[in-house]
Amino acid sequence: xxxxxxxxxxxxxxxxxxxxxxxxxxxxxxxxxxxxxxxxxxxxxxxxxxxxxxxxxxxxxxxxxxxxxxxxxxxxxxxxxxxxxxxxxxxxxxxxxxxxxxxxxxxxxxxxxxxxxxxxxxxxxxxxxxxxxxxxxxxxxxxxxxxxxxxxxxxxxxxxxxxxxxxxxxxxxxxxxxxxxxxxxxxxxxxxxxxxxxxxxxxxxxxxxxxxxxxxxxxxxxxxxxxxxxxxxxxxxxxxxxxxxxxxxxxxxxxxxxxxxxxxxxxxxxxxxxxxxxxxxxxxxxxxxxxxxxxxxxxxxxxxxxxxxxx
Amino acid sequence: xxxxxxxxxxxxxxxxxxxxxxxxxxxxxxxxxxxxxxxxxxxxxxxxxxxxxxxxxxxxxxxxxxxxxxxxxxxxxxxxxxxxxxxxxxxxxxxxxxxxxxxxxxxxxxxxxxxxxxxxxxxxxxxxxxxxxxxxxxxxxxxxxxxxxxxxxxxxxxxxxxxxxxxxxxxxxxxxxxxxxxxxxxxxxxxxxxxxxxxxxxxxxxxxxxxxxxxxxxxxxxxxxxxxxxxxxxxxxxxxxxxxxxxxxxxxxxxxxxxxxxxxxxxxxxxxxxxxxxxxxxxxxxxxxxxxxxxxxxxxxxxxxxxxxxxxxxxxxxxx
Numbered sequence: 001x002x003x004x005x006x007x008x009x010x011x012x013x014x015x016x017x018x019x020x021x022x023x024x025x026x027x028x029x030x031x032x033x034x035x036x037x038x039x040x041x042x043x044x045x046x047x048x049x050x051x052x053x054x055x056x057x058x059x060x061x062x063x064x065x066x067x068x069x070x071x072x073x074x075x076x077x078x079x080x081x082x083x084x085x086x087x088x089x090x091x092x093x094x095x096x097x098x099x100x101x102x103x104x105x106x107x108x109x110x111x112x113x114x115x116x117x118x119x120x121x122x123x124x125x126x127x128x129x130x131x132x133x134x135x136x137x138x139x140x141x142x143x144x145x146x147x148x149x150x151x152x153x154x155x156x157x158x159x160x161x162x163x164x165x166x167x168x169x170x171x172x173x174x175x176x177x178x179x180x181x182x183x184x185x186x187x188x189x190x191x192x193x194x195x196x197x198x199x200x201x202x203x204x205x206x207x208x209x210x211x212x213x214x215x216x217x218x219x220x221x222x223x224x225x226x227x228x229x230x231x232x233x234x235x236x237x238x239x240x241x242x243x244x245x246x247x248x249x250x251x252x253x254x255x256x257x258x259x260x261x262x263x264x265x266x267x268x269x270x271x272x273x274x275x276x277x278x279x280x281x282x283x284x285x286x287x288x289x290x291x292x293x294x295x296x297x298x299x300x301x302x303x304x305x306x307x308x309x310x311x
Numbered sequence: 312x313x314x315x316x317x318x319x320x321x322x323x324x325x326x327x328x329x330x331x332x333x334x335x336x337x338x339x340x341x342x343x344x345x346x347x348x349x350x351x352x353x354x355x356x357x358x359x360x361x362x363x364x365x366x367x368x369x370x371x372x373x374x375x376x377x378x379x380x381x382x383x384x385x386x387x388x389x390x391x392x393x394x395x396x397x398x399x400x401x402x403x404x405x406x407x408x409x410x411x412x413x414x415x416x417x418x419x420x421x422x423x424x425x426x427x428x429x430x431x432x433x434x435x436x437x438x439x440x441x442x443x444x445x446x447x448x449x450x451x452x453x454x455x456x457x458x459x460x461x462x463x464x465x466x467x468x469x470x471x472x473x474x475x476x477x478x479x480x481x482x483x484x485x486x487x488x489x490x491x492x493x494x495x496x497x498x499x500x501x502x503x504x505x506x507x508x509x510x511x512x513x514x515x516x517x518x519x520x521x522x523x524x525x526x527x528x529x530x531x532x533x534x535x536x537x538x539x540x541x542x543x544x545x546x547x548x549x550x551x552x553x554x555x556x557x558x559x560x561x562x563x564x565x566x567x568x569x570x571x572x573x574x575x576x577x578x579x580x581x582x583x584x585x586x587x588x589x590x591x592x593x594x595x596x597x598x599x600x601x602x603x604x605x606x607x608x609x610x611x612x613x614x615x616x617x618x619x620x621x622x623x624x625x626x627x628x629x630x631x
Contacts, residue, residue: 073526
């Protein structure tokens with residue numbers, strides 16, 4: 001006999017599964033052919049005040065490890081094609097490093113963008129999406145994700161980041177939408193800048209409470225943070241994950257495998273309650289090829305949690 | 312009793328033990344010889360296991376951290392050939408070891424009577440030029456030894472007898488020409504592992520192709536792959552024992568590691584010691600991580616490489 005289901009937990013996961021219906025829409029049209037990341041790097045005289053300071057570096061496939069040893073895994077996990085990098089010099093000798101990553105498809109580029117941006121920075125009007133943090137700008141458009149890094153924090157450098165970023169984005173023909181799974185996450189209660197799009201364990205391990213969904217081994221997932229009070233004590237935040245499998249059978253197999261876990265239990269509503277590696281309560285529910293997972297919500301000094309009690 | 316380095320005798324003994332034993336024996340003997348003396352003196356002078364110095368002058372912080380441990384002469388005997396291992400991964404802010412810290416270390420080594428100080432790397436020279444580390448090394452009278460990462464002859468195959476996941480390493484050949492290793496990582500975020508410090512920095516001595524074996528073949532789908540990587544890092548540390556570790560915790564990224572750009576945290580600290588587990592256990596807390604969540608730290612502790620319980624580590628902190 002199953003445990004009683006928490007009203008909050010059921011609400012979260014049901015809302016997610018209803019939202020997942022949007023994912024059954026036909027896939028977006030194929031993006032325009034890749035032009036090569038190197039061709040997008042601005043040449044001399046292209047960006048006022050900023051000139052190339054060295055030769056273009058270019059790495060393809062597994063050679064990415066030669067460029068970002070220790071950091072290549074994330075890109076390769078999503079599907080990486082090539083990176084082109086170049087340094088620029090601007091006013092007063094200020095320096096900016098530009099790196100443009102060409103990914104296998106727009107979803108892969110969006111995924112890297114979502115993970116690398118994290119919560120930092122402010123939205124910027126560059127490309128399909130961009131975030132300007134203290135000294136760097138991250139841009140996503142179509143199958144490209146680019147980072148522009150100022151080696152100092154001055155207004156001139158920040159202006160330069162945006163100017164070079166716009167020059168790069170202007171050279172990209174396509175403007176594919178974000179993956180349907182990511183846009184299916186409910187907007188109500190969603191924390192700003194918290195959406196992540198995941199295609200493997202490296203990305204999952206790099207987002208809050210991501211360890212909770214690693215064992216599910218879903219080939220595709222989207223996540224966002226909900227609730228919480230912000231400020232100094234985000235006491236009741238919940239991380240919602242929408243996992244997608246190739247078909248209902250694969251999702252069912254994953255659900256049954258997780259049900260057999262020692263710390264999991266099936267509740268009265270047919271959902272799965274469990275404790276995450278960080279000792280946060282969670283609940284999962286399957287419908288078709290999708291699994292909705294809610295993790296977290298433990299209040300400080302109380303038992304209030306997504307898998308345990310009403311909010 | 313004085314502990315005198317005799318590289319030839321150590322080499323002879325090492326050859327009898329096999330390459331892995333040579334590597335572990337030679338460096339651990341050197342380090343243990345120093346460490347044994349240090350422990351003995353510690354009981355009399357209350358020297359710490361871990362020195363943490365905070366200040367705006369990062370070179371001065373490095374000097375003070377080593378002074379609190381008893382001075383560089385504790386770790387670098389006169390006439391020693393010293394290998395140093397800073398991190399020059401990229402010139403993005405908070406990603407590479409502070410040149411000021413490296414300069415200070417080279418100066419201290421030379422002042423202690425080191426015969427030579429060599430900075431070993433298989434990274435391209437561009438990384439060292441862009442970060443300012445090439446200038447720091449060369450201007451202080453040390454040498455930047457660039458090893459061709461694609462030439463297998465520049466790396467020596469080394470068995471890892473205690474390795475649970477890593478059975479054989481491929482350490483750069485130039486490393487074996489030195490008596491002392493000083494490990495100079497920057498602590499920072501790392502994709503997958505969450506953290507990098509003294510333990511992971513030693514991958515900088517191992518060949519990139521061998522480092523790639525730290526990933527399982529099915530790493531893109533296997534959730535255990537990260538644990539495997541972490542075990543390999545701990546295993547590698549069983550055959551390389553730095554005489555001293557100085558961690559740059561002055562300005563470092565806490566997201567988008569290891570190459571950034573990412574959120575910068577400026578703790579203005581230099582952390583020094585010989586216990587890699589204790590050092591990394593401390594450093595990861597600088598941005599809210601728990602040592603228990605960092606698999607490499609736990610696996611290294613299980614190997615007996617250091618103390619993971621902060622309550623058993625004597626830490627001395629100083630503000631400049």
